[in-house]
Amino acid sequence: MAAAIAADYSLPFRCPLDASIVDETPYHAGFGDASEGPESTRAYHAAEDYRRPAGTPVYAIADGRVSFSGPAGGYGWLIIVDHPQFNLYSLYGHLSPSRWRIEPGAVTKGARLGYLGDPDENGGSPEQPLEPHLHFGVRAGQRADYPGRGEWRWMAGWIGLCPQDLGWLQPSLVITAGTVPIGGYPAPDPGFLVRWGLGILITLGYSAAGAGMLVFAIRRKQRLFFVLPGLLLIAAGIVLHGNGVLRTYALLAVGVVLTGVGIYRYAPLSRHRSANRA
Numbered sequence: 001m002a003a004a005i006a007a008d009y010s011l012p013f014r015c016p017l018d019a020s021i022v023d024e025t026p027y028h029a030g031f032g033d034a035s036e037g038p039e040s041t042r043a044y045h046a047a048e049d050y051r052r053p054a055g056t057p058v059y060a061i062a063d064g065r066v067s068f069s070g071p072a073g074g075y076g077w078l079i080i081v082d083h084p085q086f087n088l089y090s091l092y093g094h095l096s097p098s099r100w101r102i103e104p105g106a107v108t109k110g111a112r113l114g115y116l117g118d119p120d121e122n123g124g125s126p127e128q129p130l131e132p133h134l135h136f137g138v139r140a141g142q143r144a145d146y147p148g149r150g151e152w153r154w155m156a157g158w159i160g161l162c163p164q165d166l167g168w169l170q171p172s173l174v175i176t177a178g179t180v181p182i183g184g185y186p187a188p189d190p191g192f193l194v195r196w197g198l199g200i201l202i203t204l205g206y207s208a209a210g211a212g213m214l215v216f217a218i219r220r221k222q223r224l225f226f227v228l229p230g231l232l233l234i235a236a237g238i239v240l241h242g243n244g245v246l247r248t249y250a251l252l253a254v255g256v257v258l259t260g261v262g263i264y265r266y267a268p269l270s271r272h273r274s275a276n277r278a
Helices: 002-007 171-177 192-220 227-243 250-277
Strands: 048-051 056-060 064-071 076-083 090-094 105-106 112-115 135-138
Touching: 064 090, 076 112, 090 112, 090 227, 227 250
Parallel strands: none
Antiparallel strands: 048 135, 056 112, 064 076, 064 105, 076 090, 090 135
C-alpha cells in the first residue's frame, strides 16, 4: 500500500516510510492510546509509532516547508514540516542526529528528511537505549499557531487532553483518505488565553521581576544595576523565543523599554556626579 500511495501523484499525501504504516501494529502506541496508571494522571498519545531499523529513511508526506529541524530531548532529532496548502503540519521524531538530516526550508513531497536513529541517539542513551521507531504526528494548523509549552504545545507525544480536541489527527487516516477538506483541515480555536496563557504568564513574570530590580536599583541609587534588568529580559527573551517557549517578541520589547528607562535614569545621575567632582 505504501508504494502504491507514494507512486500516485494525484493523491495529496504519501507515507513517511517506504513500507506500509497501515497494515502493521504500532511499535509502542497508536493514536489516542491511553497511558497506564490512575485517571488523574492519564495521558494520551498524539501520534503513531512505527518500528523500523535504525538508518531507515523518512520522507516528507507532502510539499511544504521545514519549520523545525533540531534536537528535542527524548525524541532525538525532530523535524516538522508545515503544509500551508492543507492547513496542516507533520511531525517526525526519533530521527538520527549523527546521520544526514534536512535543514529548514522548502521541501517537496517525498523528499528525504532524515533517517531513524540508533538506540543510543534517537532519544535513548547508552544506559537506556530506545528501540528505533518513527514517531509520526499530523496536526491541523501550522507550527507557529501553537506555543512551545503547555497542553497546546507544537511538539507533543503524550498529552493530558484528547488529542483531537487540540487539533491532532490520526496520521494513517489522513494518509489513506486520499482527499483533503475544502479549505484545508480546520484547526481548533480555544481562544487566545487558553492557547497562549502560559507564554503570557512567563512574560509577565519575567517583566515583573525585571521592573522590581529596576525600581530597587533606582531607589538605592545602584547605578551599576540600572540597565541590568533590561539586559537580562532581552537575554531571556532571545533564549525563550529561540527554544520555542515564547512565540512572540513581547519579552524582548519589555527588555528594551526597561533598558531605555535604566539608561535615562542613569545618565542624569552620572552627569550630576561628574559635575560634583569637577
